[in-house]
Amino acid sequence: MKFTRSYSLIEIASLLNCEFVGDENFEVLGMNEIHVVEQGDIVFVDHPKYYDKALNSAATIVLINKKVACPEGKALLISDDPFRDFNKLTNHFRPFRSSGAAISPTAIIGEGTVIQPNSFIGNNVVIGKNCLIHSNVSIYDNTVIGDNVIIHAGTILGADAFYYKKRPEGFDQLLSGGRVVIKDNVGIGALCTIDKGVTGDTTIGEGTKIDNQVHVGHDTVIGKKCLIASQTGIAGCVIIEDEVTLWGQVGITSSVTIGEKTVLLAQAGVTKSLAGNKVYNGNPAQESRAFLKQMANIKKIPEILDEIESIKKEKINY
Numbered sequence: 001m002k003f004t005r006s007y008s009l010i011e012i013a014s015l016l017n018c019e020f021v022g023d024e025n026f027e028v029l030g031m032n033e034i035h036v037v038e039q040g041d042i043v044f045v046d047h048p049k050y051y052d053k054a055l056n057s058a059a060t061i062v063l064i065n066k067k068v069a070c071p072e073g074k075a076l077l078i079s080d081d082p083f084r085d086f087n088k089l090t091n092h093f094r095p096f097r098s099s100g101a102a103i104s105p106t107a108i109i110g111e112g113t114v115i116q117p118n119s120f121i122g123n124n125v126v127i128g129k130n131c132l133i134h135s136n137v138s139i140y141d142n143t144v145i146g147d148n149v150i151i152h153a154g155t156i157l158g159a160d161a162f163y164y165k166k167r168p169e170g171f172d173q174l175l176s177g178g179r180v181v182i183k184d185n186v187g188i189g190a191l192c193t194i195d196k197g198v199t200g201d202t203t204i205g206e207g208t209k210i211d212n213q214v215h216v217g218h219d220t221v222i223g224k225k226c227l228i229a230s231q232t233g234i235a236g237c238v239i240i241e242d243e244v245t246l247w248g249q250v251g252i253t254s255s256v257t258i259g260e261k262t263v264l265l266a267q268a269g270v271t272k273s274l275a276g277n278k279v280y281n282g283n284p285a286q287e288s289r290a291f292l293k294q295m296a297n298i299k300k301i302p303e304i305l306d307e308i309e310s311i312k313k314e315k316i317n318y
Contacts, residue, residue: 001177001199002030003093009061009075012042015092016085021067022075028061031089033219035237035255036200042089044082083165087175090199094177097141099123110147122158128184140196146184152212154191157182161198161218161236174198176218183207189214189230205242217254229266241276251283 009026013019029040034050037043037059044063045054054062055071063077063085070076079085103109103121110129115121119137127133128147137151140158151157157180164171178197182188182204189212196202197219204210205224214228217236222228224242232246235254240246245263252258252270259276269283282291 001032001094013077016077016079016088018085019078020076021070021078026075032199044086046082083172083174090175090177097123142179144179145182148185149182151188152190155188156193158196159193161195163198163218178219
């Protein structure tokens with residue numbers, strides 16, 4: 001998330017009522033999660049296990065719960081609870097605002113686009129030309145949709161990320177201030193859910209087609225001309241490269257990359273990144289030929305056990 005203007009380090013520290021390390025005029029341009037941070041961004045870290053990763057990331061301002069040596073060219077914001085204070089920043093820079101109308105007056109809708117009854121279009125939504133939005137679609141604030149996009153009934157774009165911190169009193173949600181970005185010529189089926197990024201964008205690439213009842217998690221990036229069949233579940237922060245095919249009920253864990261032109265057969269479970277231009281099957285997913293060979297061998301187990309039992313009996317009789 002980029003701010004609408006440049007802020008100084010002391011301005012951000014004043015918002016959070018926290019100490020800082022660095023020049024008070026140090027430039028702050030935005031805030032992001034660690035996998036998408038850039039120069040001028042704030043990143044938060046609240047566990048020693050991840051200190052080095054945050055301090056050595058592209059972020060130049062680190063919101064941290066311990067005063068540590070500050071790397072050259074960076075600044076620190078010292079907080080007793082970085083998770084809480086990251087939420088404070090999200091609330092300040094991108095707060096929730098009710099719309100008060102089925103189609104927000106701040107939404108921009110392109111020529112030739114049709115929006116069917118009972119759909120909701122939130123604040124600052126941009127929809128391109130010649131789109132078809134069927135009934136009961138909910139498009140949350142700040143979503144960006146390209147030209148020639150079709151979205152079927154009951155789909156929701158821009159729900160919050162499934163991201164929580166466990167505390168003694170229960171689960172504390174990390175607020176979502178990101179967006180959903182749908183490129184040109186995308187088709188999205190009925191009853192799909194695409195969550196917005198925590199601070200960045202959840203992106204569906206040009207020409208990709210998504211079947212009914214598909215879930216896409218926060219900050220996931222799906223490439224061009226992908227095919228995604230029904231009941232597929234994709235976790236957050238996944239990268240799916242161009243021309244990937246996911247068949248029904250595929251499940252993909254967070255923070256993995258699926259290489260271009262990969263095919264994942266039905267009910268495959270992805271637990272790690274996969275190289276492109278291959279066909280995968282099974283759970284955990286593996287190359288389909290190896291998987292089918294294993295299945296063929298498993299089917300032979302009863303026959304092998306019968307042979308072993310027969311040999312044992314022959315030896316006893318002998």
